[in-house]
Amino acid sequence: MTSSLTGNEWPSLRVDEWEPTRQALHMWTQIVGKVRLAHAPLVNHWWQVPLYVSSRGLSTSSIPVDTRVFDMEFDFIDHILSVRVSDGGADSMDLRDKSVAQFYDEMLAMLGRLGVAVRISTRPNEVDPAIPFAEDQRTGYDPAAAGAFWRQLVQADRVINQFRSRFAGKVSPVHFFWGSFDLACSRFSGRLAPRHPGGAPNCGDWVMVEGYSHELSSCGFWPGGGDEGAFYSYVYPEPDGYADFTGRPDGAFYDTALRQYLLPYETARAAPDPDQCVLDFLEFTYGAAADLAGWDRKALEIDPNRWPNRFGYSPPEA
Known part of the structure; x- marks a missing residue:
C-alpha cells in the first residue's frame, strides 16, 4: 500500500492496494452501524443509521439506550474503536490484528461490560457473499x-x-x-x-x-x-x-x-x-x-x- 499527501491534504490511495483493509472496515462499520440501527428510532430514508466523519475517524453520534446515550467511534489516528456512555462509562479496543469475527466478539463483549444490551442481525447487507460476522475470519487491517x-x-x-x-x-x-x-x-x-x-x-x-x-x-x-x-x-x-x-x-x-x-x-x-x-x-x-x-x-x-x-x-x- 502506498499513501502520499499533496500539499492540500488530498491523499493518494489506490483501491487495489488496500482491498483487505477495505473489506475489513466495510464489515466492521456494518457491525457498528447495526448497533445504532438496533437502538435508534426510525427516521425517514434510514437517516438514523449512518456514521459521520469526525476529527479522528467515523462516529455514530449519540445513540439512545434505556435512559442513557452512548456513542462509538472508529479512531483512525490511534486505531481503536472507542465507546463512551453518558453515565461515565468508557472502553476501547485495538483495531490492529483483528479478524471480522474477533472484532464482532470483542465489540459485543465491550458493550456488555458497559451495560449496553445489543441484539443485531448477524449477517452483512448489500454484499455477496454475506458471511456471518461470527464466522468471518478475514483479516488485513493496515493502519x-x-x-x-x-x-x-x-x-x-x-x-x-x-x-x-x-x-x-x-x-x-x-x-x-x-x-x-x-x-x-x-x-x-x-x-x-x-x-x-x-x-x-x-x-x-x-x-x-x-x-x-x-x-x-x-x-x-x-x-x-x-x-x-x-x-x-x-x-x-x-x-x-x-x-x-x-x-x-x-x-x-x-x-x-x-x-x-x-x-x-x-x-x-x-x-x-x-x-x-x-x-x-x-x-x-x-x-x-x-x-x-x-x-x-x-x-x-x-x-x-x-x-x-x-x-x-x-x-x-x-
Missing part, C-alpha cells in the same frame, strides 16, 4: 491505509457540506452509509417517487423502498469506481436525457452500468483546485437532474453567504 481513507473522507465531507449549504429544501446530512460503504448527501424535490424496485444483494427490497420514497438527487464519495475511488452523483427517478446532458466537467463521465455520473478521485486530487473541481461536478450533475425533472430551483436553492458580517460570521472571499 496507514485506514488513515489515508479517513483523510479522503475528511476532504470529501468538507466539500460536500459546502455543496449541501446551497440548498434550502429538504436535504440529508452528509453521512456514511455502512451498507454501501460510501459517503452520501441527498437533495429532494419535495415530490413522491415511484416505488423503488430494490434488488440490492442480501438486502430486503423494503429497505430501498424506504430510502427512495421521494424524488432525489444524490451525491457522495465511494472508495471504488476509479483507481483511487470516485465522487458520484445520480438521480431517482432518472429523467430522460440525464446521461447525455451537455456541459459535463472535464474528467466526469456517465457509467451506464451504475446509472450514475462519476468523477475519479485522482482527477480531483490532481486538479489545480480540487475543491472547485468537485463542486463543479456536483453542481453540474444536480443541475442536470433538477432541470430535466422540473424542480422548482428558485424555491429550493439558497445563497450560503446571505448573512455576511452578522452574528460574527464572515464568508470566505469570492
